[in-house]
Amino acid sequence: MTTDLKAAVIKASEKWKTAFNSGDAVGCAACYEADAVMVAKPFGAFAGRTEIQSFWQNLINDGFSGVDYLNPEITVQDETSVLLTSGWKMNKAHGVITRELWVLQADGTMALREDHFEAQG
Numbered sequence: 001m002t003t004d005l006k007a008a009v010i011k012a013s014e015k016w017k018t019a020f021n022s023g024d025a026v027g028c029a030a031c032y033e034a035d036a037v038m039v040a041k042p043f044g045a046f047a048g049r050t051e052i053q054s055f056w057q058n059l060i061n062d063g064f065s066g067v068d069y070l071n072p073e074i075t076v077q078d079e080t081s082v083l084l085t086s087g088w089k090m091n092k093a094h095g096v097i098t099r100e101l102w103v104l105q106a107d108g109t110m111a112l113r114e115d116h117f118e119a120q121g
Helices: 002-021 025-029 048-061
Strands: 032-041 044-047 068-076 081-090 093-104 110-119
Touching: 002 025, 002 068, 002 081, 002 093, 002 110, 025 048, 032 048, 044 048, 081 110
Parallel strands: 032 110
Antiparallel strands: 032 044, 068 081, 081 093, 093 110
């Protein structure tokens, strides 16, 4: 089960990165639970898919792209949740993901319940 959850998170994370890198804010937001919380330092906190989609759309509109994770660590928390931490970089910024909490959904996919990251430049 641990391996299955890790594989599901890797697949879901790749889906999010592909959406972002192709300029698809709707696709980014679809990777979150409906009532997910995102804390993006120094930008603020965003609750729910609508606010989260707006955040990603603004970044895409400002020309940010090419996100990649650096040395991600994936830790299974229990039978339904997985924690991902990582460095990240993109064309106009870099930073650190301090907490991506991915949770198993009824359809067998993983979705973000919490997303905490920091832009450092």
